[in-house]
Amino acid sequence: MSELVDKLRPEFQDKEYRHAYADECLNTIVATQIKVLREQRGMTQKQLADATGMGQPRIPLLEDAAYQNWTVNTLKRFAKAFDVALSVKFEAFSDLIRDFENLSRESLQRPTFANDTQFQTQRTAFRRFHRAKYLPSRRRSRNWAMSRIGQTQVSNMGARQKPPKLAEGAAGAPSLQAANELGFHLAAAARGSQ
Amino acid sequence: MAKYAIYDYVHPVEGNLVKTWSIGLQKKERAKLNAKIDALAIHGPELIPGLLSPTGVPNIFKLKIKGQVQLRPMVCEGPGLEGAFTLLLGAIEISSEYDPINAPGRAANIRNDLLAHPERRVEHERIS
Numbered sequence A: 001m002s003e004l005v006d007k008l009r010p011e012f013q014d015k016e017y018r019h020a021y022a023d024e025c026l027n028t029i030v031a032t033q034i035k036v037l038r039e040q041r042g043m044t045q046k047q048l049a050d051a052t053g054m055g056q057p058r059i060p061l062l063e064d065a066a067y068q069n070w071t072v073n074t075l076k077r078f079a080k081a082f083d084v085a086l087s088v089k090f091e092a093f094s095d096l097i098r099d100f101e102n103l104s105r106e107s108l109q110r111p112t113f114a115n116d117t118q119f120q121t122q123r124t125a126f127r128r129f130h131r132a133k134y135l136p137s138r139r140r141s142r143n144w145a146m147s148r149i150g151q152t153q154v155s156n157m158g159a160r161q162k163p164p165k166l167a168e169g170a171a172g173a174p175s176l177q178a179a180n181e182l183g184f185h186l187a188a189a190a191r192g193s194q
Numbered sequence B: 001m002a003k004y005a006i007y008d009y010v011h012p013v014e015g016n017l018v019k020t021w022s023i024g025l026q027k028k029e030r031a032k033l034n035a036k037i038d039a040l041a042i043h044g045p046e047l048i049p050g051l052l053s054p055t056g057v058p059n060i061f062k063l064k065i066k067g068q069v070q071l072r073p074m075v076c077e078g079p080g081l082e083g084a085f086t087l088l089l090g091a092i093e094i095s096s097e098y099d100p101i102n103a104p105g106r107a108a109n110i111r112n113d114l115l116a117h118p119e120r121r122v123e124h125e126r127i128s
Helices: A003-011 A015-040 A045-054 A060-062 A072-082 A094-102 A121-134 A135-149 A176-193 B017-023 B029-046 B103-116
Strands: B007-009 B052-054 B061-063 B074-077 B084-089 B092-094 B097-099 B120-125
Touching: A003 A015, A003 A094, A003 B029, A015 A060, A015 A121, A015 A176, A015 B029, A045 A060, A045 A176, A072 B103, A094 B029, B007 B017, B007 B029, B007 B103, B017 B084, B029 B061, B029 B084, B061 B074, B074 B103, B084 B103
Parallel strands: B007 B084
Antiparallel strands: B007 B120, B052 B061, B074 B084, B092 B097
16 A cells, blocks of 8 residues: 555545645646656757747746646647657546656656557568578577577678668667568568569 | 655744644645645655756745645755755745745745754644
8 A cells, every 4th residue: 555645545535635636746747757758759848849849938837847737739749749649547546646656757758659569560570571581591590599598699690691771760760661661672572582 | 655854944933834834725725735745755856847946045945836826835955964855934926026025035044044953843744
C-alpha cells in the first residue's frame, strides 16, 4: 500500500479536496512528461515550438507544473511532435496518486514510432532478408553454433559486402521508410538473380 | 516514499507562520498547496519543472500554486541540513506584487534567523 495514499485517505473523504489535489497532480504529470519527452528526443524548446506550430514562449509555460490551461488539442499537437499516441482516460484516484508518487524520468519516457518494437515487423523482416543475403554461410554456421552454446556472435556483416547506409530518421536511427524502400530494391534484385 | 524532509519555521512570538497562513486558506487551495508540498517531498526540485521558482532573492524560492488566489509560499533549501526544505512564510501574489509586501526579503530574514536558531524549525504541520 502506498504511503502517500495512507496519508491522503482521510483528506480524500472530501470530494472538493480530492478533485483539487488530483488537478494539481495531473498538471504536474503533464508538464513533467512534456519536458522529459522533449529532452529524450534531444529537442530544444525552439525545435519543439516549430514541431508543434506554437509560439516559442508557450513551451516554457506548458513545461511548468503550475500551468493549468492546456487542452486535449494542445496535447495532441505535442503527441504528433513527439511521434507518440495521446491517451486520455478516466482513472481511479488511487491510480493517479500511484502515478504521481512513482513519477520518474524513466517512467515518463516513451519511444517514437520508429523505435516502437511492436511496430517493427517490416524492419525485422528486412533485417532477416539482409542477413541471409550478406552473411557468408560459413560465418553464419559458426554464429549459429556459438549462439547455441551461449557465446557472443562475431560480426554478422561480410567484410567485402557492406550494406548500403540507410537514411537517418529524426532520432538518428535509420528511418522505417528508408528501410522499406531498400528492402524493396533488395528483394527485387534477389528475384532477378534467381 | 519522501526523499526530502519538509520543515516549518516557528516564530518565537507568532508561532508557525505557514500553519497559521494555511488555516486561513480555502479547502481547494489547501489541497493544491498540499499536492505541491508532497511533490517537493517525494521528488525534490529536479524532476518537476517549475516546482520551485526563484524569487530574485538568493536562496529563497517560491512554490507556485495557481487558482483564484495565486499562492506563493516562500521556501528555502535546508538551511544547514542536507535533503531538507523549510517553508518560511505564506504569501500570495497579486499583479506581480506579493502580500505580505517584500515576502522574499522577509523570507530571507527568516532563513537567517533559522541559521542562528535551528531549534525554530519543526516538522511540517499539514493542514487539510
